[in-house]
Amino acid sequence: MEFLGYVRDNGEVGVRNYVLIIPSCRVANIAAKRIGSYVPGTKTIITTGEVGRHSRDRERLANIYMGLAKNPNVYATIVLGARDDFGYKEVLPEKIANGIKDNGKPVSILTIEECGGLERLIEEGIAKAREYVHDASLVKRQLVPISKLQIGVKCGWSDATSGISGNPAFGFAADKIIDEGGTVLFSETVELIGAEEEVVKRCVNPEDGKRLLEMVKAVENSAKQTGEDIRSINPIPSNIKAGISTIEEKSLGAVQKAGSRPINGVLEYAQRPEGNGLYFMDGWASAYSLPVSLAAAGCQITLYQLGGQDLPKNDPPMLAVNTGVVAPLMFVTGNPSTAKKAPRSIDYSSGGVITGEKTLEEVGEELFSKIISIACGELAKGETVDYMDPIEPYFLGPVF
Amino acid sequence: MVLILNDLDNVAVALEECKEGEQTTVKTKSGEFYDIQILTDIPYCHKCALKDIKKGELIIKYGQPIGIATTDISKGEVVGVHNIEGLRGRGDLKS
Numbered sequence A: 001m002e003f004l005g006y007v008r009d010n011g012e013v014g015v016r017n018y019v020l021i022i023p024s025c026r027v028a029n030i031a032a033k034r035i036g037s038y039v040p041g042t043k044t045i046i047t048t049g050e051v052g053r054h055s056r057d058r059e060r061l062a063n064i065y066m067g068l069a070k071n072p073n074v075y076a077t078i079v080l081g082a083r084d085d086f087g088y089k090e091v092l093p094e095k096i097a098n099g100i101k102d103n104g105k106p107v108s109i110l111t112i113e114e115c116g117g118l119e120r121l122i123e124e125g126i127a128k129a130r131e132y133v134h135d136a137s138l139v140k141r142q143l144v145p146i147s148k149l150q151i152g153v154k155c156g157w158s159d160a161t162s163g164i165s166g167n168p169a170f171g172f173a174a175d176k177i178i179d180e181g182g183t184v185l186f187s188e189t190v191e192l193i194g195a196e197e198e199v200v201k202r203c204v205n206p207e208d209g210k211r212l213l214e215m216v217k218a219v220e221n222s223a224k225q226t227g228e229d230i231r232s233i234n235p236i237p238s239n240i241k242a243g244i245s246t247i248e249e250k251s252l253g254a255v256q257k258a259g260s261r262p263i264n265g266v267l268e269y270a271q272r273p274e275g276n277g278l279y280f281m282d283g284w285a286s287a288y289s290l291p292v293s294l295a296a297a298g299c300q301i302t303l304y305q306l307g308g309q310d311l312p313k314n315d316p317p318m319l320a321v322n323t324g325v326v327a328p329l330m331f332v333t334g335n336p337s338t339a340k341k342a343p344r345s346i347d348y349s350s351g352g353v354i355t356g357e358k359t360l361e362e363v364g365e366e367l368f369s370k371i372i373s374i375a376c377g378e379l380a381k382g383e384t385v386d387y388m389d390p391i392e393p394y395f396l397g398p399v400f
Numbered sequence B: 001m002v003l004i005l006n007d008l009d010n011v012a013v014a015l016e017e018c019k020e021g022e023q024t025t026v027k028t029k030s031g032e033f034y035d036i037q038i039l040t041d042i043p044y045c046h047k048c049a050l051k052d053i054k055k056g057e058l059i060i061k062y063g064q065p066i067g068i069a070t071t072d073i074s075k076g077e078v079v080g081v082h083n084i085e086g087l088r089g090r091g092d093l094k095s
Helices: A026-038 A055-070 A093-101 A118-137 A160-179 A196-201 A206-224 A237-241 A247-258 A290-296 A336-341 A360-376
Strands: A002-007 A018-023 A042-044 A074-081 A107-111 A141-145 A150-156 A183-186 A263-267 A277-281 A301-306 A329-333 B011-014 B023-027 B033-037 B047-049 B058-061 B064-069
Touching (some): A002 A360, A018 A026, A018 A055, A018 A118, A026 A042, A026 A074, A026 A118, A055 A093, A074 A093, A074 A118, A107 A118, A150 A290, A160 A183, A160 A247, A160 A277, A160 A329, A160 A360, A160 B011, A183 A247, A247 B064, B011 B058
Parallel strands (some): A018 A042, A018 A074, A150 A183, A150 A301, A263 A277, A301 A329
Antiparallel strands (some): B011 B047, B023 B033, B058 B064
């Protein structure tokens, strides 16, 4: 089976064709925003920055920048900075640009000092972005195998349907993507608490299983250090209102999005898998955090599987808008009432399983087809708005 | 109707709102049906006890423990944060 994608010189395949603008430090945020709003076909992030963070967190931030640039959906990248040697070594413009060059894609560095001031930087940035966007438009979609596709999934706004229809439907689609040679990443370390036993058994490499257990233990220990019952934090109030009573209950529903195939590897935060198949990535469940991390790990599409029983009526915006940055963020639900409440935002509903109209196999096939259609260029509904919520990289802290 | 997700479970999920005093259908994992008397209102997506559960007994859903009963729970009663608690991530308890 195949999809239509943008084939890059390095053999990877994008489902979108963006030019990325990275502000490598906070003073470059203004320029990134201005260039991005001037040139269609660009994507950018506003960085909260690296200042006062320890080296592991600064590396996490650099990995987000470089990972987004290496994402197959990106044609070229412009790295903006204050000065060549300004700030911490992990996020120097040259360091970021070199990390991207390994990937064989065009990259330019522009700094405020070298350009002769902020406004001059914006002007040069616009010129460079327009050139790249035009070059990108020369790349045409081609038919490529599904083995070139990497999908990242998160679940949220969970309710009882998450574990009955929503996550199992994605699990079915995930199995199918993997059987076609593709790759699927799941994450949300906190939502393995209480469900880790079965997940660990599926790790192909026992060392990965051990690391996964350590990741879960680390998150549980840090939850305990708050001095609170974790259910005062997660499950969130909307989960509890929708009938989820403990983190274990939420986790057991959540892991069903991982389907049934063996787990080929356990990845660090924002780390790209080296092979195909199913992977677990350490990550924070937040909708402002996980999609961008999955995109930085190479996922061309991110998917948010929501329960949504506690969703307000009348087409509310989703919990996160376009936080995959360069990777479309699809919204799917297994709750038929959620699909009715938010038709402008929900890309697919597997709620037919709850009403008894459809089988899991049927909705799994339909969801698979929807993912492939969005890979081929159908807009995820979130992509019909020109807005992106803030992104929050998963920092370990503390800050100083 | 309430749905049992695993044969080992002692709770089922309400696939529609169930009202106090009514009889509702229980659907098992293998697709069999039987009736249960509902003792308290059970909102859509919330859990119903399938048997009498003693305080301190594990609550089983998906065939796995999801927590422990903090009070005696009767068959047909709604199960939620008011009568069960989790066993993991309990920073509020001294270890």
